[in-house]
Amino acid sequence: MTITITAFERSPDGGKGLARDTRVRWALEEAGLPYEVRLVSFAAMKEAAHLAVHPFGQIPTYEEGDLVLFETGAIVYHIAQGHAGLLPQDPEARARAITWMFAALNTVEPPILEIQTARFAEGDKPWTADRLPLIEARIRARLDPLSARLGDADWLDGAFSAGDLMMVSVLLRLRPSGLLDAHPRLAAYVARGEARPAYQRAFAAQLAVNAPSAG
Numbered sequence: 001m002t003i004t005i006t007a008f009e010r011s012p013d014g015g016k017g018l019a020r021d022t023r024v025r026w027a028l029e030e031a032g033l034p035y036e037v038r039l040v041s042f043a044a045m046k047e048a049a050h051l052a053v054h055p056f057g058q059i060p061t062y063e064e065g066d067l068v069l070f071e072t073g074a075i076v077y078h079i080a081q082g083h084a085g086l087l088p089q090d091p092e093a094r095a096r097a098i099t100w101m102f103a104a105l106n107t108v109e110p111p112i113l114e115i116q117t118a119r120f121a122e123g124d125k126p127w128t129a130d131r132l133p134l135i136e137a138r139i140r141a142r143l144d145p146l147s148a149r150l151g152d153a154d155w156l157d158g159a160f161s162a163g164d165l166m167m168v169s170v171l172l173r174l175r176p177s178g179l180l181d182a183h184p185r186l187a188a189y190v191a192r193g194e195a196r197p198a199y200q201r202a203f204a205a206q207l208a209v210n211a212p213s214a215g
Ligand code: GTB
Pocket: 011, 012, 013, 014, 018, 019, 020, 021, 045, 057, 058, 059, 060, 070, 071, 072, 073
């Protein structure tokens, strides 16, 4: 059955791979699943046809026959549970990998989103200068224990899993802030994720859309 995802017709990041379709492309590549991409403009995302697929008018979405999904956590979980390579077979290891997916989305990503909102959407507001150090402290309060837990391991819990895919994807969004470089273990962890052939293919595919001349 054909898998179709949606992505920005033109990502605001110009092909840095920071929009959330990249993590879905990555999961599909890890699972060895071919997929098609329907590109949507910002205007089209808010029109009825796309709202029928994504109630909040966002990307990415996932369609496979009659199955229509939105939310990258749900999409990556769906891909991971149906195909080898992204979740361990052992039930307890599997539950721990899923825990890391939730931790990435619910505990680590929120303050990272806050800093992007503060810098880009509210950069000109009078409160931003006071707010930024508070947000940075909240990010460090996540990165410090995450780095300690990772220690010298390659991945968060044994072999690479969907938990690492999601955590690396979330941490990648920190790169423009410079905060990741203050945590060398996490910077190396992100680099290991980016070095995976499946990530490379996912990144190249989104780059071909967003910066076609760069290839
Ligand atoms: N919780 C949802 C999920 O995980 O799927 C969040 C989906 C989401 O925020 N989608 C964004 C979107 O569609 C694109 S990824 N935004 C349009 C809208 O809400 O109207 C967020 C994003 C956008 C741009 C960059 N960038 O340019 O660096 C990075 C991330």
